[in-house]
Amino acid sequence: MKNFRINILGVVALGLLSLTSCKDDKKVEGEDTIVVTEDVVTPAEMGTIEVTLNSDDAMKFDTSEIKVKEGQTVILTLNHTGKLPEAAMGHNFVLLKQGVVMADFATAAIAAKDNEYIPNDGKDVIAHTETIGGGESTKITFTAPAKGTYDFLCTFPGHYSMMNGKFIVE
Ligand SMILES: [Cu+2]
Structure with a gap:
């Protein structure tokens, strides 16, 4: 349905350009191409979604499922509502690429304290926050990946x- 609408937009644009500049056919063709390309590249009506994820001193996230739409700009806020310091009860939000085994990744993360507990220079990760302690909050912005189900976790x-869930892109 979206492709169909883009085609309609392109046809309308073609018509308008033809009407407004019929003196130079070659120039019109060039402009037509640009207009259609912009309609395809610019995602219409995808917008932004704000997601809030809370964590606490009981080593829990308050949700195990986050749903967004493909291509949306996701503004994710991670709150740590506890009191324990980062060294004792640090939390982060890490969104894994598909195919990455969560247990293996979490094991590798233990040795990556100096990189916010993100191992392998982040190549297995779509997005992640910094690690925070009690009373702190952090925010990241990223683009929702292709439709599918992804794992998120805390890698402290x-x-x-105890702290993982599904990130579902529809
Ligand atoms: Cu944690």
Whole structure:
């Protein structure tokens, strides 16, 4: 349906350009191409979605499922509502690429303290926050990936089995 609408837009644009500049056919063709391309590249009506994820001293996220739409700009806020410091009860939000085994990734993350507990220079990750302690909040913005189901987790050592969920892109 979206493609169909884009085609209609393109046809309308063609018509308008033909009407307004019929003296120079070659120039009109060039402009037509540009107009159609812009309609395809610019995602219409996708917009922005704000997601809030809370975590606490009980080593839990308050949701196990986040739903967004493909191509949306996701503004994700991670709150840590506890009191324990980062060194004892740090939390982050890490969104894994598909095919990455969560347990393996979490194990590798233990040794990546100096990189916010993100191992392998982040190549397995779509997006992640910094690690925060009690009373802190952090925010990231990223583009929702292709339709599908992705794993998210906290990679602070020992947390992922309690702190993970599904990030569903529709
Ligand atoms: Cu955690």
